[in-house]
Amino acid sequence: MLMLRRIHLQPGLMARHVSSKPGKRSFSLRAVCGAGLVGCGAGYLLSRMDGQLRERQLPGAGFRVCCEEMITPKQQALPNELRGIVGKQHVVENVTETGTMVGKGHAMVVVRPGTLQETMKVLEACLNAEVAILPQGAKTGITGGSVPRPCDRPMVVISTQRLQKILPIGDEAKQVLCFAGAGIFSVQETLKPLNRDSHSVLGSIFLNPSVAAGVAFGSGGTQIHKGPAFTNRALYCRVDANGQLKLVNTLGLNAHEDVVAFLVACHQDNAQALSSKDMDAKCTRAASWPKYPQHLTKLDGQVSRYNADLTGEDCNRSEGKVFILATIHDTFPMPQESKMVWVSCKDFATANHIKQKVALASPNCLPKQFEYMGREQFDCVDQGGRGIIKLIEMVGMSNLGTLWNFKLKFESLPLPFVNIIADKLLWYLNSAIPESLPKPLMEQGRKFDHHLIMEMTEFGNGELKQLDERLQRQLALNPGDISCYVCQDAFEKSRVMLFRFAVQPSIQTITVGKGRQGLIIDYAMPKNFDRILEMPKDCDIEMRCLCSHFGCNVFHESLMLSNDVDVKEVKKRIKQVIDEAGGKLPAEHGHGTEYEAPCSTQERWKRIDPTNSMNPGVGHSSSLKGYL
Template sequence: MSSVRTDDNTTFINELSRLVGHSHLLTDPAKTARYRKGFRSGQGDALAVVFPGTLLELWRVLSACVAADKIILMQAANTGLTEGSTPNGNDYDRDIVIISTLRLDKLHLLDKGEQVLAFPGTTLYSLEKALKPLGREPHSVIGSSCIGASVIGGICNNSGGSLVQRGPAYTEMSLFARIDENGKLTLVNHLGIDLGVTPEQILSKLDDDRVKDEDVQHDGRHAHDHDYITRVRDINADTPARYNADPDRLFESSGCAGKLAVFAVRLDTFPAEKKQQVFYIGTNQPEVLTEIRRHILAEFTHLPVAGEYMHRDIYDIAERYGKDTFLMIDKLGTDKMPFFFTMKGRTDAMLEKVSLFKPHFTDRFMQKLGNVFPAHLPERMKTWRDKYEHHLLLKMAGDGIAEAQSWLT
């Protein structure tokens, strides 16, 4: 599909080029490869990869794709965490167009930083950086932020699996495009911000940074999963506190999983805890971890920030194959990681064309390079690994640290 250019597609491609500029449109399969292949899995053909530079350009590109009856895949960082932003195979019934939102990376802080307005390409890392001077942090401060994961990608997939205090990423305030029952592309503004009436008015006001304090409304809609703590503490409920495609967490953009084109989301931010501590718990009896979970959720005054279970086998895998990433973060800092993962994607795409290099060459090379360095994990952790089969990393903050310390010891 990616190498076929019919007369109809030529007209369509020319229209995309007119909308975003020739330099922001890719059709050569060699150049689109890194956008058509997921970071972890998923790969397929695509007619084009488009990089709109404004929300208005995004709207016009979407309109052109709908008019030409193309399949649309919205893509931000292409972390591959959910495999939803790349083609998966080549058995689709229509041409695929990938719309990359990397250039749409603006964010607006609202109400002195208590809320944020994030664009399609806004990353978790850039949001963390913007909020840090204000003593606040976003809903998700997770590992994927190191590789450039987008804020809106998290909303669309209800991300945040290890977060105990805040639960899944969720909002009831967003700006999105949908195809209605008549096959017409429509723009829906549920941001709670007065932006105008027509798509051109709405999107231009955001593109031009013309949002004023008086435009922002507070009408009771939620910008995070406000009742998650109540659900997660109900340890005797018949249903889990959270699960994939929970209908109670599906609201327009939240959990839409690519079925909508999301232009912006409005989210709450949270006071950053000045003091945090991770407790590393080991056991050979899984029921012990069940007891710990139930007691903490039911009895603790302060819930953990996050909890992460790890089996001994996963420990071994992470120690061996994650060492290079650990060293990069430790020595260079998280702010360099999105750049390195971008370069890795480009390098992988180039090396795939050379038969001399085996698949995943860069991964294997970096892992071997990491082995040159001394052991990166403390000896105490290795002793813990040998002694216990099951591991729990429990992250506490503020007064919860003393509470956990007292109960665990």
């Protein structure tokens, strides 16, 4: 008998296990690294040998409902109807979906349409059957927003993974049209031969998260001159108050009779680009955050970006309350020259001074990326991240997604310890893998407590020289307090960025390895906030890993906690500290199931999805039909 389980995931808590202390709960972060797939059998044996790790079932919310008692005739007939639309090989029934780091839920059906027309037909069929609809991209989010969750109707996941068309626009490709399932790494690779750079680069780029999800969840990334994922040029579907599907078209294409049919033809004809003639020259809608460099360098009491910002077209930060079909994004010129430096400082004040006097001194001369990493985060990556870095080196960025998807399927199996095998194995193997950075840089990293990763780029106006001169002046003023390592070649640059991208996998590996609780929080502090946020007292934090998209003042806290504390209570106290300091939480990962969206955001979601048909329950909103 098919059953729906209602499970309340506590904010910040990931895969769970029991500590060795009777009566105490211990929760460990979910595995993210696909490297652990190699040798799963060995990891299983190691896990069984570890007396601290004993599998535990998630607590229910007090009731269970049988699908056969609730399902309507239309819902019962829906899977066959969907097969008739997309083909039987693209419809799977009774699926358990596992989130990247949070969530594990049941979907009545997972359907993968292959065209925009099919997608709209699938949406209409789902609305007619009165099921809950969950849009899903690459499922790389870390707050559970794209994982099924219990509600008062069966849930259907509509995956965009077959909608991956990427169409550069015009001969100069200053903009690009992306179907919903296109990955940001794929966009980057498509634009390289055209000497253009993509609109976004995330820490999870090696998992190729989808462009539409970036828009829907307000992802930010490392590129401080580009701003967060944002566009007012989109094609998306919403549901009106009568439960009918409505198509919203703000793409700015020339007046085709049927924009969906036009794009489907581009897809089926294997078009490689759109002509500038296909675009409405009068369209002035923004395809990136307007004047973001000017906004960023105005060091006032406002935050640079956050998930509850209501700016822009309704598709932005909609978190699945509308279904995005396609978006247009600005692209950026590729730099003529690039210089990557790793600057280490004795204190945070020095690091913040460099940010103000070097990185953000002028909106017309920004580094491409400017990242911060604390000492404990440096040690964490070294102690738990060597495996993921080595794996990317071995298989390449483009192949890691396949391993990742297999890992998620493996971890959803109803077997003991599957959710900790990968990280447990990586924990034991980490010391056997060579250090990830050049030896001089590893020594510098261990000598100082605060680190800056800055990529200075040249676009033809002397930007690199200006930035370098500013940096050299600061180095000369503080010769004993600062050390600067210049990457010698492309390989060293790639190692530095992989080290930065391994931040979250590494904390999960260490947390699982040591059998501790874990908590991840992302937040934005005011642009003039010039210190490290002080954590609440008595939280029993055993390791505080802090990194930041420093130019934007967006921080990521990865905390390893004692097994004796209540993680939910710790997160509540940290949120209060952030609010009192003028910060916003979350900053770029979306509310998902981890954060409660503010009233203004929930009211917006009700306006754009008045029947609560799309992604019900996101942001701690109501999961009931019509929000009743």
